Amino acid sequence: MLLSSFLLSAAIxxxxxxxxxxxxxxxxxAFELRCPKCQNQNIAxxxxxxxxxxxxxxxxxxxxxxxxxxxVDYMVERYGDFVLYEPRVKPQTYxxxxxxxxxxxxxxxxxxxxxxxxxxxxNDTHNHEPSLSNSEAKALDALLKTKxxxxx
Amino acid sequence: MIPEIGEFxxxxxxxxxxxxxxxxxxxxxxxxxxxxxxxxxxxxGQFLFVIISFVCLGYAFSQDDFSxxxxxxxxxxxxxxxxxxxxxxxxxEGSLLLWALILTGWTFAVSRFSKALPxxxxxxxxxxxxxxxxxxxxxxxxxxxxxARYLPRFPADGxxxxxxxxxxxxxVHPPMLYMGYVGFSVAFAFAIxxxxxxxxxxxxxxxxxxxxxxxxxxxxxGITLGSWWAYYELGWGGWWFWDPVENASLMPWLVGTALxxxxxxxxxxxxxxxxxxxxxxFAFSLSLLGxxxxxxxxxxxxxxxxxxxxxxxxxxxxxxxxxxxxxxxxALKAPNVKSESSFSWxxxxxxxxxxxxxxxxxxxxxLLGTLYPLLIDALGQGKISVGPPYFNAxxxxxxxxxxxxxxxxxxxxxxxxxxxSVLNKLxxxxxxxxxIGLGFPFIYGNGFDARVFLGISVGLWIISTVGTEFIGxxxxxxxxxxxxxxxxxxxxxxxxxxxxxxxxAIGITLVTSYSEERDMSMHKGDTVxxxxxxxxxxxxHVVKGANYMADQATIxxxxxxxxxxxxxxxxxxxxxKNAMMTEADIDASLFRDLYVALGEPLExxxxxxxMHYKPYVRWLWLGGILMxxxxxxxxxDKRYRQSSPNQEATHA
Numbered sequence: 001m002l003l004s005s006f007l008l009s010a011a012i013x014x015x016x017x018x019x020x021x022x023x024x025x026x027x028x029x030a031f032e033l034r035c036p037k038c039q040n041q042n043i044a045x046x047x048x049x050x051x052x053x054x055x056x057x058x059x060x061x062x063x064x065x066x067x068x069x070x071x072v073d074y075m076v077e078r079y080g081d082f083v084l085y086e087p088r089v090k091p092q093t094y095x096x097x098x099x100x101x102x103x104x105x106x107x108x109x110x111x112x113x114x115x116x117x118x119x120x121x122x123n124d125t126h127n128h129e130p131s132l133s134n135s136e137a138k139a140l141d142a143l144l145k146t147k148x149x150x151x152x
Numbered sequence: 153m154i155p156e157i158g159e160f161x162x163x164x165x166x167x168x169x170x171x172x173x174x175x176x177x178x179x180x181x182x183x184x185x186x187x188x189x190x191x192x193x194x195x196x197g198q199f200l201f202v203i204i205s206f207v208c209l210g211y212a213f214s215q216d217d218f219s220x221x222x223x224x225x226x227x228x229x230x231x232x233x234x235x236x237x238x239x240x241x242x243x244x245e246g247s248l249l250l251w252a253l254i255l256t257g258w259t260f261a262v263s264r265f266s267k268a269l270p271x272x273x274x275x276x277x278x279x280x281x282x283x284x285x286x287x288x289x290x291x292x293x294x295x296x297x298x299x300a301r302y303l304p305r306f307p308a309d310g311x312x313x314x315x316x317x318x319x320x321x322x323x324v325h326p327p328m329l330y331m332g333y334v335g336f337s338v339a340f341a342f343a344i345x346x347x348x349x350x351x352x353x354x355x356x357x358x359x360x361x362x363x364x365x366x367x368x369x370x371x372x373x374g375i376t377l378g379s380w381w382a383y384y385e386l387g388w389g390g391w392w393f394w395d396p397v398e399n400a401s402l403m404p405w406l407v408g409t410a411l412x413x414x415x416x417x418x419x420x421x422x423x424x425x426x427x428x429x430x431x432x433x434f435a436f437s438l439s440l441l442g443x444x445x446x447x448x449x450x451x452x453x454x455x456x457x458x459x460x461x462x463x464x465x466x467x468x469x470x471x472x473x474x475x476x477x478x479x480x481x482x483a484l485k486a487p488n489v490k491s492e493s494s495f496s497w498x499x500x501x502x503x504x505x506x507x508x509x510x511x512x513x514x515x516x517x518x519l520l521g522t523l524y525p526l527l528i529d530a531l532g533q534g535k536i537s538v539g540p541p542y543f544n545a546x547x548x549x550x551x552x553x554x555x556x557x558x559x560x561x562x563x564x565x566x567x568x569x570x571x572x573s574v575l576n577k578l579x580x581x582x583x584x585x586x587x588i589g590l591g592f593p594f595i596y597g598n599g600f601d602a603r604v605f606l607g608i609s610v611g612l613w614i615i616s617t618v619g620t621e622f623i624g625x626x627x628x629x630x631x632x633x634x635x636x637x638x639x640x641x642x643x644x645x646x647x648x649x650x651x652x653x654x655x656x657a658i659g660i661t662l663v664t665s666y667s668e669e670r671d672m673s674m675h676k677g678d679t680v681x682x683x684x685x686x687x688x689x690x691x692x693h694v695v696k697g698a699n700y701m702a703d704q705a706t707i708x709x710x711x712x713x714x715x716x717x718x719x720x721x722x723x724x725x726x727x728x729k730n731a732m733m734t735e736a737d738i739d740a741s742l743f744r745d746l747y748v749a750l751g752e753p754l755e756x757x758x759x760x761x762x763m764h765y766k767p768y769v770r771w772l773w774l775g776g777i778l779m780x781x782x783x784x785x786x787x788x789d790k791r792y793r794q795s796s797p798n799q800e801a802t803h804a
Contacts, residue, residue, distance in 0.1 A: 012751025012760040014673035027669065034537045040395055042539070045388045085539025087524075092533050096524050100517040100546050107509035115502060119494060 158208025165201035172282030176275035188275035219306035230699035245298035276345035312728035321381030329374030335367020340436035357418035369783035376776030387734035400442030503561035559617035581616035607661025649782025659771025
């Protein structure tokens, strides 16, 4: 029940920024950090108390002229990697970050191999096949004509 | 009494599906015409009894029968009738019943509209769908019956439906989505039937293609509707969050897109047959996986309304049997498939293969990102999150590259094309889209923006290559109208769908780059300016809905002294659960949305108000609609209404 009341109403609060650049960074940070107690919401959208606290914390740190890395480090130190929607690149996440590129490369290599082997196989089988004899060619022509005639 | 009839009808449907799964299949393998001919009436009976069951549940909802547990949990006597009825699929059990209804409906449709199919093929297809229905209906009966009762003491009133779901979006979004998910079972059934019969020729692709396109179009519409619903209903103005449940629907759509293209190549050129079969198996398996992810609650996400390990286990078994069985069959039979033709390096076949690689890698990426946190957690490596920044970082480069290939593929012919002719066709669109892409951010925004350049160029590249190719069709004709009529509908479908991709790409680019948002504390009479629009807060008053009370604000929007809109966002409190909900108000138009949401009351009569200016946001759904429309146009092509080549031969 508690959770549902968090979920349903959008979080809107009113911080005054002296610098529009800071306001932009505020939204970006709140967008990329996950609310530690909610199911799957960033701290910008969540109405949970902790998300509100964290927004206030970001606001204070921005006003204290901390840079983005310092703010993110602070959050990770307290709540772990869980708060990062953009996981850090480290051995546990190599597959996550490099996997897609690797699969793409692999897929393209497979495509090249398939096409090459197919061309070879196709040429092999079709070069050895005897061509049509005269009577067969005539029969084929006749067949094609009747088919076309029917379609028109 | 009525709910018991519903349960009983479901049990009858279960037995019919068991018979459908066994008898026609056995008939097909022993060439027994009589046994095969049971398939059609069984498909009809199965559908009929699931309809009866569904109507009974609907009746229980409409009559506020709170002795039924499912009704008591998801409805309330105060709810308007349309939400009582759509509450049928507002929870786990009813969603599954809707799933079963759509599955048996598709089965029935296949039995009716496949006159051209040979009897043994039809028997096998319907039997495979009967197997799937057996799995799902037994899942319903064993773990998730919607007809269970609270007896003898039942609640006086229901617990109410989640207010987020009391909305038009919920009436239409799930049925659309399920039409797509379940529709892939038809392609799956055709693939399995082709593998079983050993006839993996181009004919199966022709039979399966219209069904696959329809399913794909529905799934696309379902996703589009879901995105639109999240946008206006969740109150934060986002339209895609890479939530696991969104991902669960995106994966089958991506693989389905690959399948739609690969089927085209198989049908027209007799190539990639075994790959197409594999895609058909995976598209449906991913639909099942999506169901597992959503319904088991393994992923805690916004959508996990129901979570129960026993149910999750059942779907997992269903998934394991489906995938294990079909992949084993594939491994045994697919190596026999021979290609019917060859093609050169620069041919549409190769570009379609490349497209398939991209789409498959995208689907794998979504899968990886969705399951990675689970994997890391299961390995005891701690808890991590994978969200929008990750997906955006990985998807944008892949999508842009694929969009480039899309433009090229339009200019390339089947079999073989010379590089010269491709370059001749493409250089003008390339120059045009790069120039406009470069200029656009200077004219529309305040200077160069790499993201905007990329998005606009890519979108225009797709549109201009499609346009060039289309105009090229008229080069040697006298009568334009005749030529317009001669072009097959599937060609129009392809063009519309590709333009849809471009429209979505442009929409995404512009709305992410040029949106403006302000969160303000506003007193009565305060004015805020965003993107040239003046928003004036005129205060709030209380309004009463059918089952909620709301504070409704009035906000006047003025541009250059001219009134543009009066927006009335609400903060609702639903009576039954005391749930608070933000109901945003939107002034929508093709080129921009003005979006206002009402937050909390602050001190001295002020309110927190969030105002958005969202340019071109409609384009991303417009593109989704165009893609779905393209898929449907292709189905309307007259070659799918002709009788099969086999029949032509017998008549000749």
